Amino acid sequence: MAKIQLNLISGRTIQQGVAIEGGKEKPAYREACGIIELDGEDFKKLGIYRNSNVRVTSPYGTVVVKAVDATQGPHPGLGWIPMGPWANSITNPNTYSTGMPTFKGVPVEVEPAPNEPVLLGIELVQKACRAEG
Amino acid sequence: MAEYLIKNGFVFDPAQKIKGDVADVAIKDGKIVKSVEKPKVIDAKGMTVMAGALEVHAHVAGPKVNIGRIFRPEDKLFTYRPTEKNHRMEGGFSIPTTYKTGYAYARLGYTTVMEAAMPPLFARHVHEEMRDTPIIDEGAYPVFGNNWFVLEYLKNKELENVAAYIAWLLRVTKGFAIKVVNPGGTEAWGWGLNCLQVKDPVPYFDITPEEIITGLIEANEYLGLPHSMHIHGNNLGNPGNYTTTLDTLKLAAGHKAKNKFGREQVMHHTHIQFHSYGGTKWADFESKARPIVDYVNKHKNITIDVGFVTLDETTTMTADGPFEHHLTELNHLKWANADVELETAAGVVPYIYSPDIFVSGIQWAVGLEIALLSKDPMRCYITTDHPNAGPFTRYPRIIKWLMSQKAREEQIKAFKANDKVVNASEIASIDRELNLYEIAQMTRAGPAKCLGLASMYGGLKPGQDADVAVYDFNPDKEHKPMEIEEAFSEVKYLFKTGVPIIMDHKFVSEGRKRTLWVDAKVNENPQVVRDVKEKFLKYYTVTEKNYEVVGKHFIPNPYAIEVDATH
Amino acid sequence: MTKTVTDVICPFCGTLCDDIEVVLSDDGKKILEVMNACAIGNEKFHHSQAADRPKRPRMQQPDGSYKEVSYDEAIEYTAQMFVKAKKPLMYGWSSTNCEAQSVGHEIGELCGAVVDNTATVCHGPSLIAIQDVGIPSCTLGEIKNRADRIIYWGCNPAHAHPRHMSRYSIFPRGFFTGKGQQSRKVIVVDPRPTDTSNMADYYYQVEQGRDYELLQAFRTALHGHWLPDMVAGIPKEKIYEGAEVMKSGRFGIIFFGMGVTQTLSKNHNIDAAIMLTKDLNEFSKFSIMPMRGHYNVTGSGEVLGWQFGFAYGVDLSRGFARYNPGETTSNDLLRRGEVDAVFVIASDPGAHFPISSVKKIAKLPSVAVDPHFTPTTEICKLHVPVAFVGIECGGNAYRMDNVPIDTRKVVDPPEGMLTDEQFLEKVLHRVKEIKGAA
Structure with a gap:
């Protein structure tokens, strides 16, 4: 199956804001933030349908999210995952002595993952923490 | 409450004209009393006893002070003192933490401090910081000189309205006095402009600084507030600005103080050192202290504080926004600016008064000349405009310079360009040495009278608050200059409102600090009520209901001074 | 008759809108309608009333599940954690009032903590x-x-x-x-x-x-x-x-x-x-x-600024305040394993820190004080739910332009629930007791 390379950024969306106040234990949080917004061009390269699951992998981690159409674009070559545990599973934690992890501009690889589930936010974080056990 | 007797000290108390006589000071229930029955005795033999000192003008709490703290981490280097019993950790040099501000003033023998510029919209911030400043009683001056209400009312010559607005603002911000900073100039700064002279028009508002100053003097006396209009004039810090200062001082002519607090001045001109410069540019910069002091000496309705340059690396901060921009263009150090909607502005820039730079040396001389040429120490007060000309923790060094010609000579010798400093000033030819009585006038009785607080503070008369400082300094002995500085750097004993704060150089309590504010009652004024409502609806970004400072979490221990200005 | 509370301050973002109107039920207990707020603010006010919100502290069990405990037990666990730790991290502070921050700082000073706020991953x-x-x-x-x-x-x-x-x-x-x-x-x-x-x-x-x-x-x-x-x-x-x-x-x-x-x-x-x-x-x-994010991240910086001289990343562990981004900042401390306990309040590092930092929190003695369930509360050893500042209690907050606005209480918190400030006061009191006895 096709794999594509993207530059990943994250940040707030209004849906993310509403979802975090509505309860991060709820599925609505996953709908708002367990996604990656891709440009139409990148969907073509990847050869998948909108709203199907993909695995996003960076040098720092890997996560399954749902690929959706960019709501604010076009931005070919750029992937967008709203701020939250999904984005932070793969973000660049290096602060280079500034205190600030490098949340934006992470090189990632995206591949189709039709049979893998997108975890709930809390589930995702708990699983990662327990795996270390 | 316990009783105390401070025995056998050399007492200096201008409030009672006591000039170093050996006497006892008795304390009961927070007040000075004639005698006590079963006191704890403090042996002050061979020591100097004075009332707690008052600060008339320092930037110690609020938004611009905190900008200074936050944007200058370097100011904390080598200054931190860890947590001890009765004592939170404290740090910072020119912009100390709030805890250090309280402790450091107490160590110097200061018990009452006025924050010199409170932007009304930020009143909560000022009060939160004052709450976290232990020991000392504090008040804050809200700024009025560029406030849109004031500009509009004064342009239309509506004295009653401006007075009603001032009374309202003092109440909602819990403010103490009318502060004016660069009148009109700071509003002009909203557009990157300035008003350098008292007749320069303010953009759009079509009013001049002199109209603002005169109007606010009149409003202050109409209300009969404890303190007078307190001004930082136009054209601060520039060569040749002494003529602007004379123009400003002349605006007090013909006005007479009207109040029940024993205050005699109608204008307090602050940090006048920064306003007493001659020359046309930095190259021919010179002192013009003499013409300024001559004018002040002759006019009893004016008081001043000096703003001594202490020759330190410090942090300048003022509501004079355009000045700070000017300064950053001069010294190229980092610049913070904070314009405040409808009200004022502020700027913050670090500054190094280097003894190697002749301008700094001349500024040092100007400050000392003002104090030494001044004929009435009851009208001329020790300040550094903290932290603008230097930190307040340098007061002992200033006292040394004022009390010792030798100390001044040593400093002049240490200047890299001492000939330039001597030629551009008259400091080298002044041999006056102030005595402790005069120091007490400049730091206790004088400021208390000027603030309208002489019945509470600044003296050791029975009935006054028991704020007492005891210094390990024997005035009958000969002292090397450095011994003067050391003795006044740390009180041996300090009482605040009758509570022992420092005993034998150790903190034993944080007392129960109060926040002073002025509650002026005026006639109902529907016009002002309507104008306030309209400005909040249209131009402010907070609602009128969310403007007033209310609650114990801002002011745990308020002390309201009531004024009846209903006419 | 319903009752409308006006001039309410929205405790979500640094815009700190203060023109919200909240319509309450006759008994003043239920929020019926929120006017003038944006979609997010609206959700915050309404969700504060959710029936399924946590109302009592919850302690993690060996199998990873959570069991309800009393506030007293929560106070004891938190105080003991602070006293035992050599260098605890106190992180968050941006969604609570300045009064709570102030009490927290006193605990930090007594226990030699590092106090850091969300600016560390924001501004x-x-x-x-x-x-x-x-x-x-x-x-x-x-x-x-x-x-x-x-x-x-x-x-x-x-x-x-x-x-x-x-x-x-x-x-x-x-x-x-x-x-x-x-x-x-x-x-x-x-x-x-x-x-x-x-x-x-x-x-x-x-x-x-x-x-x-x-x-x-x-x-x-x-x-x-x-x-x-x-x-x-x-x-x-x-x-x-x-x-x-x-x-x-x-x-x-x-x-x-x-x-x-x-x-x-x-x-x-x-x-x-x-x-x-x-x-x-x-x-x-x-x-x-x-553009400051949390409604009171600015306030946290201000209070730290006037109390210690630095706006975030304040290390009090040596008995005096130090600040050095990259060294005294949360993610660096966590990734290098330099803290031995974590106290989180009014923020959610579980969701907003890189996962490598979150994994470290999960391994340490840890407390999360937050009105919601969040990824942080679900990996910390103890979750202490509290009242919503700006809805169930007031207190000062600073807008993104540093303007202080006193938030407003609109309704009572569920019975018996503590505010951030009350909880911290009790922990401070207990810490002083333990230290005095030691």
Whole structure:
């Protein structure tokens, strides 16, 4: 199956804001933030349908999210995952002595993952923490 | 409450004209009393006893002070003192933490401090910081000189309205006095402009600084507030600005103080050192202290504080926004600016008064000349405009310079360009040495009278608050200059409102600090009520209901001074 | 009769809207309607009343599940954790009031903690830049009343600060800006076209991570100096044009956000943006302002500032305050394993820190104080739910322009629930007891 390379950024969306106040234990949080917004061009390269699951992998981690159409674009070559545990599973934690992890501009690889589930936010974080056990 | 007797000290108390006589000071229930029955005795033999000192003008709490703290981490280097019993950790040099501000003033023998510029919209911030400043009683001056209400009312010559607005603002911000900073100039700064002279028009508002100053003097006396209009004039810090200062001082002519607090001045001109410069540019910069002091000496309705340059690396901060921009263009150090909607502005820039730079040396001389040429120490007060000309923790060094010609000579010798400093000033030819009585006038009785607080503070008369400082300094002995500085750097004993704060150089309590504010009652004024409502609806970004400072979490221990200005 | 509470302050973002109206049921207990708030604020007020919200502390069990415990047990666990730890991390503070922060700092001072707030993953780099080059700024009302040039750089208020543009910047009619939007020119710089850039008169789609170059190019263009044909993906003609737009205004403002603080150059981006602002003051009046995220992250910096002299990353472990970003900041401390207990309040690092840091928190003695269930509360050893500040209790908060606004209590918290401040007071009291006994 096709794999594509993207530059990943994250940040707030209004849906993310509403979802975090509505309860991060709820599925609505996953709908708002367990996604990656891709440009139409990148969907073509990847050869998948909108709203199907993909695995996003960076040098720092890997996560399954749902690929959706960019709501604010076009931005070919750029992937967008709203701020939250999904984005932070793969973000660049290096602060280079500034205190600030490098949340934006992470090189990632995206591949189709039709049979893998997108975890709930809390589930995702708990699983990662327990795996270390 | 316990009783105390401070025995056998050399007492200096201008409030009672006591000039170093050996006497006892008795304390009961927070007040000075004639005698006590079963006191704890403090042996002050061979020591100097004075009332707690008052600060008339320092930037110690609020938004611009905190900008200074936050944007200058370097100011904390080598200054931190860890947590001890009765004592939170404290740090910072020119912009100390709030805890250090309280402790450091107490160590110097200061018990009452006025924050010199409170932007009304930020009143909560000022009060939160004052709450976290232990020991000392504090008040804050809200700024009025560029406030849109004031500009509009004064342009239309509506004295009653401006007075009603001032009374309202003092109440909602819990403010103490009318502060004016660069009148009109700071509003002009909203557009990157300035008003350098008292007749320069303010953009759009079509009013001049002199109209603002005169109007606010009149409003202050109409209300009969404890303190007078307190001004930082136009054209601060520039060569040749002494003529602007004379123009400003002349605006007090013909006005007479009207109040029940024993205050005699109608204008307090602050940090006048920064306003007493001659020359046309930095190259021919010179002192013009003499013409300024001559004018002040002759006019009893004016008081001043000096703003001594202490020759330190410090942090300048003022509501004079355009000045700070000017300064950053001069010294190229980092610049913070904070314009405040409808009200004022502020700027913050670090500054190094280097003894190697002749301008700094001349500024040092100007400050000392003002104090030494001044004929009435009851009208001329020790300040550094903290932290603008230097930190307040340098007061002992200033006292040394004022009390010792030798100390001044040593400093002049240490200047890299001492000939330039001597030629551009008259400091080298002044041999006056102030005595402790005069120091007490400049730091206790004088400021208390000027603030309208002489019945509470600044003296050791029975009935006054028991704020007492005891210094390990024997005035009958000969002292090397450095011994003067050391003795006044740390009180041996300090009482605040009758509570022992420092005993034998150790903190034993944080007392129960109060926040002073002025509650002026005026006639109902529907016009002002309507104008306030309209400005909040249209131009402010907070609602009128969310403007007033209310609650114990801002002011745990308020002390309201009531004024009846209903006419 | 329903009752309407007016002038309510919205405790969500740094915009700190204070014109919210909340309609309550007859008994004053239920929030029926929230007016004037954005979608997020609206959700916050309503969700605070959810039946399934946690009301008592919950302790993690060996199998990872949670069991309800009393507040007293929670206070004891928290106090013991602080006293036993050599260097506890106290992180968060941005969604609570200044009074609670103040009590927390006293605990930190007694226990030698590192106190850090969400600026560490938000505008920390801005604070570093401010320490380098200062910050010419103003209150939001100055923009409303005077500004005719509005620049949003690396931020998307349409999503993150939904009422910012209508209350303060693009749309309001102020004293000198009677024509509102028509009297203003808007510039937006972002690597993605966004719902904010749709409002722009001039949109610059900067290459992601190249903000520094573009900022310096604008500084160059201001003075009419030479530029290469393309900078950061923008043709030079557009840069000269933008510089002219900035210069020709009477009063301008640059708002900036995570787009510049979280990309690689971090504080250097902000340095350049501030210097651009300073340069613009040679031609016009210009200000710059960080778009602060949490409603009281600014307040946390202010309180830390006046109490200790530093706005975030304050290390009290040596008995006096130290600050060194990269050393005393949360993610560095966690990744290097330099803290031995974690206390989180009023924020959610579980969701918003890189997962490598979150894993470290999960392994340590840890307490999360938060009204919601969050990824943080579900990996910490103890979760202490509390009342919502700004809804169930008042207290001071600082807007993004440093203006302090006292939040308002609208309804009572569920019976027996503590506020942040009350919980911390009790922990402080217990810490003093233990230390006194020791």
